[in-house]
Amino acid sequence: MEHADVCRDELPRLDDADTEDVAAAFRSLAERRLLMPMSAENRRYAAAPPDAAVEALIRPLVQQARRAQNAADRLRRELVPVYESALERRLRQPLFEELPDVPSVRRALERFAAEAEREVLTSQPGGARKEEVLREAMDRTEAMLQRGVRMRTLYQHTAQYNPGTAAYVEIVSGLGAEVRTLGEGFMRMIAFDGEIVVIEQKGNPKAALVVREPSVVSFAVAAFELMWLQADPFPVNLGRAQAIQVSDKTKEDIIRLLIQGESDKVIARRMGMTVRTCQRHIAKIMERIGAKSRVHAGYLLREHEGNLVISDSPDRSGND
Incomplete structure (x- = not known):
């Protein structure tokens, strides 16, 4: 070859190779960076050493990998502190927490209801509920249902005769809540997302106990599910x-x-x-x-x- 560079049309013709084979070989060498363009028009090419060709081929892959690594590092910097903060906060929370009076119970219920994401289970023995209690519960219940949180509630059969309770059930049922009734034998509790259970303190109906211990919470939820299967739908209009x-x-x-x-x-x-x-x-x-x-x-x-x-x-x- 008399020149350091070559144009594809100037390639010597081989006795046993046709034009298409030569063109294919030229393209293959160019794709592997063993022939590098000498001008912007890519009309003339010069031979490149294999190590330079390898560098040209892997450079985009290295850059892509570097960008992916940078993105992963950025996500780690953003998410890990959030996760660690949430984990630390959960670890700091006691497995059992006493709520000594009605105001503290209401504040806790409002907080747990606002944080609920999947399902809230409620069992309310004692027959008819007071209207002031129903009014207080309405805003929490409506907000959760509108967020798509599933709600299931158990009352005693006698609650069906109370107009205020029946009216409350009619409203929340229209929003998607499920309500059933049972005779007796179940405890007062509210479970949030299968992670937190609030139960009434024995001997003090105005106080409550917040339970976060997983085994106890799981037991309470399983007990609710068993009672739910035995209960009857709450009839909005009692015929x-x-x-x-x-x-x-x-x-x-x-x-x-x-x-x-x-x-x-x-x-x-x-x-x-x-x-x-x-x-x-x-x-x-x-x-x-x-x-x-x-x-x-x-x-x-x-x-x-x-x-x-x-x-x-x-x-x-x-x-x-």
């Missing part, structure tokens, strides 16, 4: 048939507690009704089975347990 059904279930629960020997006061508390309403139910049961006293009623109920049918027109009083 006669539903009212009779609720009344019958209430009497069945009272009979079970009578057989266990519980007092009127304990039965009333566990059924979510006043003592006077409970005594009225017990009087009707005694009249129906022909009992002359509480002792006689207990004997008859034990003798005929499982075979008694106590059903009559519903007592729509629920709670006095």
